Amino acid sequence: MISSNAPCLVLVAQKWSDMKLYDYVLSGNCYKVRLLLHFLDIKCTLEPVDFYPGRAHKSPSFRRINPLEQLPVLELDDGKTRICDSQAILIYLAHKFDPSRHWFPVNEPEKLGCVVQWLTFANCITAASSRARLHDMLGYTCDITAARAHAHRAFRHLEDHLCHQEFNGINWLAGAQPTLADVACFPYTCLAGDGGIDIFIYPAIQRWLRRFATLPRFHPMPGINIR
Amino acid sequence: MNHTTKNIPTDPKNCLTDWVPVGLTNHIPRGAVVRAYIDQFDIAIWRGEDGFVRAWENRCPHRGMRLSYGFVQGNRLTCLYHGWTFGGDGICHLIPAHPDLTPPETIHTHIYPTCETGGLIWVALASMPAPAPVIKGAWTPCRSLHFVQQITLAALLADSGLSSTPLTEYAVCATRKNQTQAVLAIQPMGKHGMMVHCSIASCDHEAALHDTSRWLMTRRAKIEDTVPE
Ligand SMILES: N[C@@H](CCC(=O)N[C@@H](CS)C(=O)NCC(=O)O)C(=O)O
Numbered sequence: 001m002i003s004s005n006a007p008c009l010v011l012v013a014q015k016w017s018d019m020k021l022y023d024y025v026l027s028g029n030c031y032k033v034r035l036l037l038h039f040l041d042i043k044c045t046l047e048p049v050d051f052y053p054g055r056a057h058k059s060p061s062f063r064r065i066n067p068l069e070q071l072p073v074l075e076l077d078d079g080k081t082r083i084c085d086s087q088a089i090l091i092y093l094a095h096k097f098d099p100s101r102h103w104f105p106v107n108e109p110e111k112l113g114c115v116v117q118w119l120t121f122a123n124c125i126t127a128a129s130s131r132a133r134l135h136d137m138l139g140y141t142c143d144i145t146a147a148r149a150h151a152h153r154a155f156r157h158l159e160d161h162l163c164h165q166e167f168n169g170i171n172w173l174a175g176a177q178p179t180l181a182d183v184a185c186f187p188y189t190c191l192a193g194d195g196g197i198d199i200f201i202y203p204a205i206q207r208w209l210r211r212f213a214t215l216p217r218f219h220p221m222p223g224i225n226i227r
Numbered sequence: 228m229n230h231t232t233k234n235i236p237t238d239p240k241n242c243l244t245d246w247v248p249v250g251l252t253n254h255i256p257r258g259a260v261v262r263a264y265i266d267q268f269d270i271a272i273w274r275g276e277d278g279f280v281r282a283w284e285n286r287c288p289h290r291g292m293r294l295s296y297g298f299v300q301g302n303r304l305t306c307l308y309h310g311w312t313f314g315g316d317g318i319c320h321l322i323p324a325h326p327d328l329t330p331p332e333t334i335h336t337h338i339y340p341t342c343e344t345g346g347l348i349w350v351a352l353a354s355m356p357a358p359a360p361v362i363k364g365a366w367t368p369c370r371s372l373h374f375v376q377q378i379t380l381a382a383l384l385a386d387s388g389l390s391s392t393p394l395t396e397y398a399v400c401a402t403r404k405n406q407t408q409a410v411l412a413i414q415p416m417g418k419h420g421m422m423v424h425c426s427i428a429s430c431d432h433e434a435a436l437h438d439t440s441r442w443l444m445t446r447r448a449k450i451e452d453t454v455p456e
């Protein structure tokens with residue numbers, strides 16, 4: 001919901017600004033950003049990076065874009081400023097393009113604390129679930145048993161939290177409406193199966209994933225087939 | 228006796244005559260399909276628009292794709308892989324690659340009987356199961372928890388301070404001092420551990436849901452800390 005007309009006009013004006021997202025279609029971290037771009041209806045140029053098999057993120061030219069050799073990277077319309085880390089990009093986009101402040105509730109400190117807590121937690125999910133997925137799908141080496149155990153520890157915590165939210169009639173991680181917390185945690189939870197992590201043992205997580213997939217303007221990525 | 232020590236024949240028709248709980252009634256809304264294990268048997272469970280729950284072997288008769296990846300439309304389930312579409316009775320009605328063909332009735336999924344009672348969904352693997360359980364009263368689904376190890380109901384309740392009455396081989400009605408009555412049910416899943424499902428007597432406050440969940444989490448922590456993996 002948009003509270004007044006003025007920010008709405010700003011929104012429309014800014015929605016067409018020319019940003020560039022260094023993107024890989026099978027990356028859950030890039031998908032987080034693409035999800036929010038869709039939810040907020042923001043136009044953005046996608047610059048595909050040949051992550052696999054090309055390993056283009058390790059090339060000298062990409063290293064100039066992100067020395068950490070990671071995707072995603074958002075390049076702002078000045079053509080110079082670049083934001084790395086999917087959570088940071090989500091915060092930038094919500095702050096800049098969502099005048100309703102629902103996705104990132106900067107005016108509600110308690111809620112904001114919760115959202116940021118789950119944004120940080122999204123990195124735990126990613127670290128474990130994405131590592132297992134890279135191992136199973138692209139043959140990366142890692143301690144797969146440890147990665148899956150870490151993922152299960154994170155998912156159990158997420159499951160307990162979502163159960164207790166449901167008891168209070170709350171459908172989302174940080175309140176009655178979806179926030180960046182949900183966007184950040186969704187991809188690698190939904191993709192966990194690709195890394196051999198069974199999530200059918202987490203019923204509240206499955207219910208939350210189904211709710212997420214029914215949000216207006218939701219769109220899936222390859223490997224995600226819930227409806 | 229620990230459930231794992233049971234000698235389980237590989238043909239489900241010859242084993243477990245009992246009904247096994249596979250989830251809370253609210254876990255599978257109309258149009259949803261989920262995956263569940265009973266011992267080593269992989270099962271797709273879904274609810275049609277008519278409100279009925281179906282449980283099928285999680286294997287498409289075509290090329291073996293998991294049916295739990297499929298999608299429900301009306302009272303039919305369509306396999307994600309090549310779109311074979313099965314009615315609520317398990318019979319294949321449509322093969323998209325041959326739209327004019329009426330598939331022979333011999334093409335069908337392997338179906339298991341289901342029922343709902345006590346706030347839970349139950350499945351029987353045996354083709355000649357015992358009569359379906361009936362748990363009297365109104366029950367509100369609370370939550371399901373995964374346990375890494377598979378233990379018996381007796382072990383789950385041991386030293387817990389609960390008084391309990393058996394309902395089926397897999398479920399009890401349990402009461403804590405001055406607390407809400409609960410149905411506690413276990414779903415053995417072999418190497419996947421087990422699920423504990425819990426519903427509480429209806430007309431209770433949401434505080435009772437939180438309280439019951441906290442109790443279950445404490446129980447789980449205690450059991451997982453003491454039982455070696
Ligand atoms: N914390 C970062 C992690 C990004 C990340 O790990 N991206 C993956 C692709 S999904 C990557 O580029 N991995 C290559 C590497 O770390 O060398 C974020 O959330 O954006």
Ligand code: FES
Pocket residue numbers: 287288289290291292306307308309310311
């Ligand atoms: S495997 Fe199910 S339709 Fe082909």
